[in-house]
Amino acid sequence: MRITVLTGAGISAESGLATFRAVDGLWENHRIEDVATPQGFAADPALVHRFYNMRRATAAGARPNAAHHALVDLARHHDLTLVTQNVDSLHEQAGSTDVIHMHGALTGALCAACGHRWPAPLEMRPDDPCPACARPATRPDIVWFGETPFHLDRIWDALDRTELFAAIGTSGNVHPAAGFARHARRRGAECLELNLENSANARDFHRRIVGPASRTVPEWVASLKRG
């Protein structure tokens, strides 16, 4: 079966990685506008690099949980397209390959001047020179609020063809990802939500499984193997 899975912060939360929406718009005591927008980066690049250096260090110490491992198993039995809104590498650590990081990755560095990409060091600084053009325009390879997510052509194409779409641990608040279920449903896919609570776009799904991802995802994958 062709299956498309979208994962969000809820799947990483159980590995100890904090999400910002749970704390009233503040993220580790920073306003989103200051640390996760192009305007915030322009105003204070050192602050933004410190914020992502901290997140990179925290993510480096995190380990995938049973939900990440179950999705590796799912790919062995079905034609899986795995899309994530998360910038950590927990899917890859679990063993997933070809993960579509629509919001970028903490492990990546991007030159804002020439577009060159390279593996991010643990500590990035604003005056780090780009390896390609040598300009001091280094930024995290992360999609900030107000920027266009990566790989959307590939994602819409997968949603056009998928037979089953499952959203795991996503809030349903962030566009365009919040529209994926409706799109897949219009194209005839069954849409399933696995979440701690109903998401903002819950009506777009045919059914939902409520509970922590580390329990619900392995059970769901097991049911697909039986089916």
Ligand SMILES: [Zn+2]
């Ligand atoms: Zn460059």
